[in-house]
Each structure stands twice: as C-alpha cells, then as structure tokens.
Amino acid sequence: MRQLVSWVASACVGFVRACVVLVVSMLVPAVWAAAAGLWIWWWGGNPWAGIAPLVWACIGTFALTRPVCWMVRALVAKWTGTVIPAGYRQAPPVTQMATGYWWNGYSYERSRRDALMDQRLRTRWRDPAIWRDLRFTAIAPITAGVICAIPPAGVAAAVLEFSQSALPGRLAGVLGLVVAIASAPYCWRSVEPVAVRFLGASSAMALAERVDELTAQRADTTVAQAAEIRRIERDLHDGAQARLVALGLSLATAEKLMETNPAQAKALMRDARVGAATSLTELRDLVRGISPPVLNERGLVDAVRALAMDSPLEADVSADVQLRLDPPIESAVYFGVAELVTNAAKHAYATRARISIAWDETGIVVDVEDNGRGGATVRAGGGLDGLRRRLAVFDGTLAVTSPAGGPTRVRIVVPCESL
Template sequence: MDQLKARAACVGVGFVRSCAVAVVSMLVPAVWAAAVALGIAWGAANPWSWLAPLVLVCVGTLGLARPVCRAIRALVARWTGTAIPAGYRQAGPVTRMSTGYWWNGFGYERTSRDALLDQKTRVRWRDPANWRDLRFMAVLPCTAGLVACLPAAGVAAAVVALGMTGRVALPVGALGLAVAVAAAPYAWRPVEPVAVRFLRPSPAMALADRVAELTVQRADTTVAQAAEIRRIERDLHDGAQARLVGLGLSLATAEMLMASDPEQARALMRDARVGAAASLAELRELVQGISPPVLTERGLVDAVRALALDVPLDVTVGADDGLRLEPPVESAVYFGVAELLTNAVRHAGASRAGVSLTHDGVGIVVEVEDDGRGGADARPGGGLAGLRGRLAVFDGTVEIASPVGGPTRVRMTVPCESL
C-alpha cells in the first residue's frame, strides 16, 4: 500500500513537472505558430502579409528568450539543486563627472536617468549571452520540451479516445493513459542535462566574469593594503616613535645634568631604559601583527599551535606534520585562523575550539569549530567578509555554518601545492 502511494505521488509530481517544462519550452514555438496562422489568415493576396508574422516572430522570440531561460534555470535549481550561472553582463556604476555630465561606461549623458537608460539598453543588446539564449530557444523545444509533452499528450489522447465510439477507442485510451503514467516520472528529467549543456556561460563569458571579479578583488586588496599601511604608520607614530623621542630628550637632559646633579641624571637614564624596553616590546608586537617570526621560521602548523597557546580558549590543533605552503598562502591562512579564534573569544563566548589543517591533494583545507553561541555570518564590512575577500585573491573559499545556539564551523579552502 505504501509503495502504491509512493508510486502515485511520483507519477503526480512528475506529471506536474513535465507539464511545467512543456509549457515553458513551447512558449516560443507557440509564438511562431501564431505568426504562421496570422500570415495564413491575411492571405497570400496581400503583399504585406509576410511583414506582421515576421515582426511577431522576431519580437516574440527576443522578448521571451531571457525570461524562458531564467525560468528553466529556476526549475532546474529547484528540482535538482543544480545551479546554472546566468552569465549575463552586469551594468556598472553611473558616475557624475566634474563637468556635470553623467558617465555610464559607454558615453556621457546630461541626466542620470538618461545615463541609466542608455546603459541598460547597451548592456542588454550587446550581451553575448543573447546569442546563447536564442540558440537555446531553438534547441529546447526539439529536445527536453518534446519529451516533456509525452505525459500531457498521453492524457489528451486518453480523453479524446474516451469520447469516441468504436472498437479502437478503448485500446487507444488505455494506451494513452499507460504512456502518461509510465513517462510522467521521467519526462521532465532531460531538461537538466540540456540546460547545463546549452545554458552555461561560454568560455569567453566566463573569462569576462573572471576578469571583472579579479578587478574587484584587486581594488579590495589595494584598499586593504592602504589601510594596513596607515595602521602601521599610526602605531609607529603614536607608540614607538613617541617613546623614542621621549627617550632622546631624557638622554639629552641626563647628559646636561651629569656634572651638576648625578642622581637626577641616573634617574633619567633609568626612565630612559624603561622607555627603551617598552619601545622594543611595542615594535615586537607590531612585527608580530605584520608577519609573526614563528610563521616565517617554522611554518604554518607551528605558528597556529603557538597562536592557540596565546588564545584564552581551550584550543586543540590537528594538522599534517611537515605541511608547508608558499609564504603568501601561509600568511593568509594564519591570519584567517587568527580572525576566527578572535571572533570565538570576543563575539561567540566560546570555551573550546578546534583547528584542523590538512592538504587534500588539491589545496589546503582548514576547519575551525567553536562551541559558542553561533549566529555568525559574513556581513558586508565585517571580519568574515574581509576574510573571504583575502582568500578570494588565491581562489580560496570560506564556508560558514553557524546556527543560532552554536556550534560554529568555518571551512577555508585554498588551492595550492604542498612544498
């Protein structure tokens, strides 16, 4: 009984999905059929009878191509979980120049509205994805669309046969119903491979998207580097530099008091020695923030273990012994782990954390887990968003799983070779 219910549910779901694919797939052919019917209705005697059908075919096909492709992507993603990148060109920002005109990436306009309208039109009709969508409109009805019509055609044949009289009516109706039931669970499935094959971005489109992504990453990296340089300058100016200036003044005063007041001179020299020690400690902390010596000398694994000892958490570190990477990758991963452990202390209220570093043959895989309150997400401008941006420079990824109440698991992957 349960198997019968499951089979009926599978047939019902498959029938609905097949009908959805058939309707979406046949929208453009329906426009073509309407154009042909319009031409026939006007008659061959009218010398302009071909113009209206031609306009209808062109406008209907161009207007429906992108919505149909988006609908197919949405159906495939919802039913199978396969996400097909759209690959459409995105409009850039519209900027007002000092002359008062607006620049939209293609030309200058007097108002922002005109600039946006001109930009939208140019981006829409110069997009190479238009040709891909038009090709898909020709392929889809003849492949997945035709197969998806089988269940509906079988039901239609059964209904028509039941309304007829004769010896063959009952066999035809039964055959149509059998075809509908047998094909329903499978008739919608060809839409996935067809969509993946013909709707994915072309190599040229993927390359253009990658160039745009790298351009954004370069800009973010430049901004981050400038901010880091300003931080170092501020720390040096407000900390070690101020102390060294005070140290110089103390030594100069001690030199003048050496003959007249030796005790006061010795006191100033003792203060100068304390100031020198404090300046040295601040410089060491600054160097530690730029590039920890243990990371340079002993590698990523020992640097993370040393970091775990300084964090006020019970941190366990598991790693492949002898794991060494290129210095830029090691630095990015190290500061990523430091960011995650800092978040576990400051924001999550965690008491324990675990760090795992492994190389899976393709790249470094780092997993950080804590028992904090959870709820972490990569908000724009936040630490996790910055971490994702820093690893994206190396084609790295950051996956965050942090339900409210915890635990928080963050997985960082960076493709690289192990030295």
C-alpha cells in the same frame, strides 16, 4: 511494496517536472504560434497584414528570452544541484564628472536617470549572452521540450482512448498510460545537459570574466597592501619611533648630567631602560601583527590554537591533520579565522566558538561556528566581503550561514597542496 511506492512517487514527481519544463520551453514558440494565429485571422489578401503579428512576436521573444533562461537555470539548480553561471555582462558604475554630466561607460548624459537608462540598453544589446539565450530558446523546444512532452502526451492519449468503448481504443489508452508512467521519471532530466551545453558561458566569455575577476582581485590586493603599509608606518611613527626619540633625548640629557648631577642622570637612564623595553614590546607586537612567529615556526594549526587561547571567547579548536601550507595561504587563512573570531565577540556577542580545520585532498577547509545572535551577511564593502575578496586571490571561497538568532557558521575553502 516500498519499491512500488517509491517508483510511483518518482513517476509523479517526474511527471510534474516534465510538465514544468514543457511549459517553460514552449513559452517563446507559443508567442510565435499566437502571432501566426493573428496573421491568419487578419489575412484578407493584404500582404501587409503580417507586419504587426511579426513585430509582436519579435518583441515577445526578446522580452521572454532572459526570464525563460533564468527559470531554466533555477530549475536545473534546484532539481540537480548543477549551477549554470548566467555570464551576463555587468554594467560599469555611473559616475558624475566635474562638468556635471554623468558618464555611464559609453556616453555622457545630463542626468543620472538618463545615464542609467542608456547604459542598461547598451549593455544588454551589446552583451553576447543575448544571442546565446536566443539560441537556447530556439533549441530547447525541439530537444528537452519534445522529450518532456512524452508523459503528458501519453496521459492525454490515454484519456482520449479510454473515452471510447471499442477494445482497440482501450488498449491504445493503456499503452499511452504505460508510456507516460515509464518515461515520467526520466524525461525531465533531459533539460540538464541541454541547459549546460547551450546556456553555459562560452570559453571566450569565461576567459573575459576571469580576466575581470583577476583585475578586481589585483586592485583589492593593491589597496590592502597600501592600507597595511600605512598602518605599519602609523604604528611605527606614533609608537616605537616616538619612544626611541624620547630615549635618545633622555640618554643625551643623562650624559650631560653625569658629572654635575649623577642621581638625576641615573634616574633618566632608568626611565630610558623602561622606554627601551616598552619600545621592544611594541615592535614585537607589530611584527606579530604582520606575521605571528608561531605561524612561521609551527604552522597553521598551532597558530590557530594560540589564537584561540588568547581569544576573549571560549574557543575549541579541532584538527584531524598537522599540515604546512604555502606561507601566503597560511597567513590568509589565519588572519581570516582571526577576523571571524573577533567579529563573533565584537558584533555577534558570542561566548563560545568552535574552529575545525580539515584537509579534503584538494585543499584546506576551515569551519568557524559561534553561538552569537546571527544575522551576519556578506555586504558589499563589509568585513566579510573583504575577507571573501582576499581569499579569492587564492581561488578560495567563503560560505556564510547565519540565521537570525544564530548560530553562525562560516566555511573557508582554499584549494592548495600540503608541503
């Protein structure tokens, strides 16, 4: 009985999905069918009567192409979990030049509005993806559309035949109903392979996107390295360097006072010793900020445990493995966890955090969860966006789940091999 109920539910869901796919895939053919109807209606021996319907059909096709492909991608992702990247060309930023004109990547315009409008048109018409979408809207109706038409066609045939009193008609209606019920759970699945095959980005487009991504990552890495070098220089200049200069002056003064005022010379030497110890502490803190010694000596897990002990939060660390990774990856993951814990205490006002480190045979997986107020989002130019870009250098990903009111869960995944 339970299997029968499950089959009926699957058939009903499949029937609805098949109808949705049929409607979406037939939107563009419906435009051409309407244009053909207008041409027949206007035809009166005038050969120019078909121009207006043809123009209308072309405009409708170009207007519907991208929405149809977007709906197909959304349906496939929702029903099967298969994500098909859009692969559309991204427009470059519009900037104002010193002359007052706006540069949109293609031409100069007098106003920002004109520059954006011109850029939008040029980007869309020069994008190879538009021809891919047009190809899909031509192929989908005769592939997935025809297959998904079987269940509703079977139901329609059953309704028509049941309206007849003759026995052959009723038998044909039963046959149509059986075909509709039997095919409903499977027909809608045909949209996934068709969409993956004809909506996926080509190898050339994927390569171009990868080149753009690597170029952006290289720029981000260069900026981050320059900022880190400036921070180190500033810390050395304002901290250890100033103390070492003062230490040298104190020793020079003590040397001069050694014969005339030994007591004051001894006091200066005591101050110099304290300054040397303070400088050594600052240098150690600076080195620890660049690369923590425990990370180099004992690995990621122990470094994160040491970080949790020094954290203002009550942090628990769980790890099912003790592993060593490449030093750049260990450093990126460690400082990523450190930034997440700091954000939880500083911005989310959390009191507890849980850090989980695992290995899934393809890479390192780190989950950081806090009991803060939530609402964290990856905003362009924000801290989480910077962390995401730093992880992307290693093909890593950052997933944030942070509803309002908390809790906030952040997952870091970096594909790598254990040493």
